[in-house]
Amino acid sequence: MDMEFSPEDLAFQQEVRDFIAENYPAELREKQDEGEEMSKEDFLVWHKILHKKGWIAPAWPVEYGGTGWTPTQRFIWSEETARADCIRLMPFGLAMVGPVIYTFGTPEQKAHFLPRILSGEDWWCQGYSEPGSGSDLASLRTTAVRDGDDYIVNGQKTWTTLAQHADWGFFLVRTDKDAKQQEGISFLLIDMKSPGITVRPIITLGGEHEVNEVWLEDVRVPVSQRVYEENKGWTCAKFLLAHERTGIAGVAASKRGIEKVKAIARTEVDGDKPLLANAFFKRKVAELEVDLAALEFTELRSLAGANAGRGPGPESSLLKIKGSEIQQRLTELSLEAVGHYGAPYFRGFGEGDNEHPIGPDYAHRAAPTYFNMRKTTIYGGSNEIQRNIIAKMVLGL
Amino acid sequence: MDFTYTETQDMIRDTLSRFLSDTYDFDTRQKFINSDGGRDPAIWTALAQELGMLGAPFAEEHGGLGGGALENAIVMEELGKVIGIEPYLPTVVIAGGALKAVGGAQADAFIPEIIAGNAIIAFAYAEPQGRYDLSNLRTTAKKDGAGYVLNGHKGVVYAAPWATHLLVTARTGGATRDREGVSLFLIDANLPGIVRREYPTVDGSRASEIYFENVAIPSDALLGGEGTGLPLIEQIVDEATVAVCAEATGVMQKLHEGTLEYTQQRKQFGVPIAKFQVLQHRMVDMFMEVEQARSMTIMGVLKLGLPANERMAAVSAAKAKVSRGANFVGQNAIQTHGGIGITQELAIGHYFKRATMIESQFGSHDYHMDRYERLVLAD
Numbered sequence: 001m002d003m004e005f006s007p008e009d010l011a012f013q014q015e016v017r018d019f020i021a022e023n024y025p026a027e028l029r030e031k032q033d034e035g036e037e038m039s040k041e042d043f044l045v046w047h048k049i050l051h052k053k054g055w056i057a058p059a060w061p062v063e064y065g066g067t068g069w070t071p072t073q074r075f076i077w078s079e080e081t082a083r084a085d086c087i088r089l090m091p092f093g094l095a096m097v098g099p100v101i102y103t104f105g106t107p108e109q110k111a112h113f114l115p116r117i118l119s120g121e122d123w124w125c126q127g128y129s130e131p132g133s134g135s136d137l138a139s140l141r142t143t144a145v146r147d148g149d150d151y152i153v154n155g156q157k158t159w160t161t162l163a164q165h166a167d168w169g170f171f172l173v174r175t176d177k178d179a180k181q182q183e184g185i186s187f188l189l190i191d192m193k194s195p196g197i198t199v200r201p202i203i204t205l206g207g208e209h210e211v212n213e214v215w216l217e218d219v220r221v222p223v224s225q226r227v228y229e230e231n232k233g234w235t236c237a238k239f240l241l242a243h244e245r246t247g248i249a250g251v252a253a254s255k256r257g258i259e260k261v262k263a264i265a266r267t268e269v270d271g272d273k274p275l276l277a278n279a280f281f282k283r284k285v286a287e288l289e290v291d292l293a294a295l296e297f298t299e300l301r302s303l304a305g306a307n308a309g310r311g312p313g314p315e316s317s318l319l320k321i322k323g324s325e326i327q328q329r330l331t332e333l334s335l336e337a338v339g340h341y342g343a344p345y346f347r348g349f350g351e352g353d354n355e356h357p358i359g360p361d362y363a364h365r366a367a368p369t370y371f372n373m374r375k376t377t378i379y380g381g382s383n384e385i386q387r388n389i390i391a392k393m394v395l396g397l
Numbered sequence: 398m399d400f401t402y403t404e405t406q407d408m409i410r411d412t413l414s415r416f417l418s419d420t421y422d423f424d425t426r427q428k429f430i431n432s433d434g435g436r437d438p439a440i441w442t443a444l445a446q447e448l449g450m451l452g453a454p455f456a457e458e459h460g461g462l463g464g465g466a467l468e469n470a471i472v473m474e475e476l477g478k479v480i481g482i483e484p485y486l487p488t489v490v491i492a493g494g495a496l497k498a499v500g501g502a503q504a505d506a507f508i509p510e511i512i513a514g515n516a517i518i519a520f521a522y523a524e525p526q527g528r529y530d531l532s533n534l535r536t537t538a539k540k541d542g543a544g545y546v547l548n549g550h551k552g553v554v555y556a557a558p559w560a561t562h563l564l565v566t567a568r569t570g571g572a573t574r575d576r577e578g579v580s581l582f583l584i585d586a587n588l589p590g591i592v593r594r595e596y597p598t599v600d601g602s603r604a605s606e607i608y609f610e611n612v613a614i615p616s617d618a619l620l621g622g623e624g625t626g627l628p629l630i631e632q633i634v635d636e637a638t639v640a641v642c643a644e645a646t647g648v649m650q651k652l653h654e655g656t657l658e659y660t661q662q663r664k665q666f667g668v669p670i671a672k673f674q675v676l677q678h679r680m681v682d683m684f685m686e687v688e689q690a691r692s693m694t695i696m697g698v699l700k701l702g703l704p705a706n707e708r709m710a711a712v713s714a715a716k717a718k719v720s721r722g723a724n725f726v727g728q729n730a731i732q733t734h735g736g737i738g739i740t741q742e743l744a745i746g747h748y749f750k751r752a753t754m755i756e757s758q759f760g761s762h763d764y765h766m767d768r769y770e771r772l773v774l775a776d
Contacts, residue, residue: 001467002399003699009398072398262774276774286770290714297692304400318685384678391677395657395684 035364082252092124093117127171187233206368249323324376445514470643477647484556492518557605639697686722727752
């Protein structure tokens with residue numbers, strides 16, 4: 001057991017640093033520093049640079065376009081991109097449906113969809129939750145009825161993240177009403193431009209248009225766009241949930257987040273000292289760092305288990321619970337740190353607007369981000385559901 | 398970067414675990430901690446001579462298994478699982494660590510005695526006024542001819558009643574809290590002028606208040622430099638702190654497992670209480686603390702070799718987290734057991750007592766958070 005990087009690893013680390021320094025778009029950096037909301041194009045510009053370099057999907061098998069990096073190299077990659085505050089990559093294609101397709105898909109599905117995910121040509125969204133099916137996902141009621149070589153899909157999905165940008169969606173639908181809940185579900189890939197699909201925005205607490213309702217009315221979906229067997233979609237869903245949870249710890253991003261909080265707290269003044277010298281605030285930062293170290297080493301242990309052929313198992317629920325709590329505490333500390341200037345509501349720069357927004361740059365999105373990040377303990381299986389999973393799968397209760 | 402255990406490390410864990418499950422069940426432990434001597438010396442002998450376990454962290458040329466801090470952590474975790482009172486921590490981890498660090502003739506003379514099970518060494522570092530500050534020392538060692546004369550009072554010296562030797566921190570110069578002037582001595586436990594008041598501890602061990610009254614000690618008892626011993630003492634205490642984190646992991650794991658087991662047997666309202674979601678989620682929270690304690694122990698082990706400031710920050714982060722976790726897991730184990738948890742009858746309460754003492758051993762949560770902040774979050 002050791003934490004040393006080999007000379008090859010150190011060379012790789014330098015290569016990654018140089019690549020980011022030379023290729024990360026300056027305009028994007030500026031927009032991030034101002035705290036503006038990101039557009040579809042903002043998300044895609046970095047995606048396309050990485051695709052061109054061949055580094056867009058380090059977690060994928062090499063045969064489908066992965067990098068073939070060692071676990072240590074992947075660790076270095078996530079550390080370095082977080083350190084450099086690179087914009088996050090959309091997970092829906094790369095981390096969610098992509099692995100489902102290369103694991104369960106037909107050769108035709110792999111050949112068609114995987115390259116388009118890698119290139120960023122298709123933007124994906126996830127059609128899982130329904131108004132009546134949140135934590136109890138398997139109770140979903142959207143139906144798909146066979147009609148020749150098509151399914152006719154009817155129902156309503158909700159909380160569909162960035163569906164307003166999406167070209168494709170992966171949907172869980174009920175194909176057998178009489179089977180036990182989990183056994184009558186199928187996994188469909190649906191073209192979001194299909195007739196009968198309506199996407200309506202839901203505006204969340206920070207004022208963002210991030211999630212949507214998706215209505216499906218007599219939407220025709222070719223049977224060839226079903227992944228895996230009919231009525232076996234829950235297998236894909238469970239695979240995806242476990243896959244989703246491993247990245248969800250967000251350790252590298254939270255490390256970067258702590259540095260940002262510290263930078264704010266060194267700038268903000270409390271009495272005659274920086275806020276970071278306030279014993280109470282400092283203790284909260286320190287506790288967060290300690291908890292993040294515990295999360296980091298838990299993730300490293302879990303990765304070591306995965307390399308030895310175990311997992312990602314149900315213990316990845318632990319990473320989700322602790323990772324999301326830490327992300328929330330970070331946004332809470334940022335908001336606390338900016339004091340009065342958490343209140344002004346920054347709507348982004350208007351057309352031809354040259355006036356500087358109210359308050360310091362780092363304060364613009366403190367409150368909206370705090371509000372927005374309440375989602376992390378709710379999505380991907382709420383933290384209560386994660387505890388149920390651990391109780392059942394790990395503790396055997 | 399590598400997070401796997403070697404075959405030898407797996408072998409150490411398996412061998413020790415098998416030995417302890419054969420020899421160290423709860424009733425047997427209670428029998429010998431309640432005996433006059435407070436322990437069964439045959440266990441220590443077997444650990445040394447049958448298992449070779451006391452050589453785990455020592456070099457092969459001294460007769461050891463060639464390991465280090467990770468091997469110590471493995472042994473301590475297994476001892477934690479049986480709330481073992483064997484003096485592995487002061488003898489092997491602390492005194493052994495000091496001897497490894499200074500090397501030379503002293504290491505050559507003492508390490509084989511430790512490995513053979515002949516030497517039990519207690520660590521006399523704490524003083525009534527000092528709390529967790531290692532330099533807050535009133536015990537003095539004054540130069541006298543070729544040797545030194547020791548005077549002072551050391552408090553709560555675990556394993557001292559069993560010790561053949563004492564590892565003592567004392568001032569050879571400077572004022573009570575100076576960093577300079579601190580020295581480390583390894584002395585015979587039965588020198589004239591050493592007065593011990595012996596007592597049991599709440600967690601099943603034995604300890605002493607030790608009074609040094611003009612104790613004459615030879616010059617070769619000094620480990621390391623005269624007056625410059627503090628960095629060495631800080632290093633071995635950090636190694637000991639990580640070892641205690643490992644022990645805590647074993648104790649916490651058993652508290653958690655015992656609670657899981659009990660809630661599946663105990664019925665109320667006609668069902669096992671493990672069916673209640675509020676208890677399930679509590680036990681998941683306990684599980685997460687156990688896993689994080691294990692993670693922090695590994696972090697501590699892996700960072701012991703870093704430069705002093707980074708090492709101390711990592712060890713403090715680990716101990717702060719483990720102290721909180723031990724508190725949480727211990728208290729919730731008792732709460733979940735209900736009334737039976739607060740009796741002496743079940744093992745669970747005895748694990749709780751050890752977990753509670755571990756919380757503050759080598760520094761409480763607050764102490765380590767303060768140290769962490771001084772090192773990492775200085776203004």
